[in-house]
Amino acid sequence: DGGITQSPKYLFRKEGQNVTLSCEQNLNHDAMYWYRQDPGQGLRLIYYSQIVNDFQKGDIAEGYSVSREKKESFPLTVTSAQKNPTAFYLCASSTSGRETQYFGPGTRLLVL
C-alpha cells in the first residue's frame, strides 16, 4: 500500500538535545513538506523540498534543519536552538505539478 509513514509516534527530548523525526513516502511524490501544529492552531510550514538535494525554508524554520538525500525520505531535526519544540509534527507529500498534499500520521514531540 502506498502512503506516508512517520516515526516515532511519540518522541521525548531532553534540554539541549537534538532529535530527528523520520518521514518516508512510497507514493513517488517529488515534493515533501514539514508542518508544525500547536494545540488549537493551524498548520505552520517549517521546510519544504521540491526535488532531491534541494529544500526551502518555510514560515518557522528557525531551530530546525532538514535533508533530502533520497526522493522517499525527508527527515526533520529539531535542534537545541528550538526553545519551544513541544508540538505535533506532520509530514506531507505531493506530486510535482499537482498541489494536493497528503499527510502522514504525525509525531508528537514532548520535552522532558
Place this chain on the structure above:
Amino acid sequence: QQPVQSPQAVILREGEDAVINCSSSKALYSVHWYRQKHGEAPVFLMILLKGGEQKGHDKISASFNEKKQQSSLYLTASQLSYSGTYFCGTSYRTGTASKLTFGTGTRLQVTL
C-alpha cells in the same frame, strides 16, 4: 498571509447544514480543504482552482469565488462522522510544489 476562517466553531445536530468560509487578502490560485480528527493527520477533502468552480461529493461541496478571494465549504445533512476541525489551505501561485498557507481551523461538532 494566513487565510481567515469563519466561524471558529460550530455545533450542529445530526441532519443540520453548515457553511465554513475561508477568506484571503491576496489573490488566490487554489484552495484546499482538509478535515482533521483529534490527534490524527488531516485528511484531504477537495481542491478548488481559480475559475470560480464548485466541487462536491456526497453531501460535502465547496465553491470558490475568485472576485471575493473566498471559498466556502458546504456540509449538508450532517452526520456524526463529520465532526472534526476543518482547515483551508491556500496557495497564491503555480509551481512544481505548492506552498500552502493554512487557516486556524473551524471546529465542527455534530451531536445526536
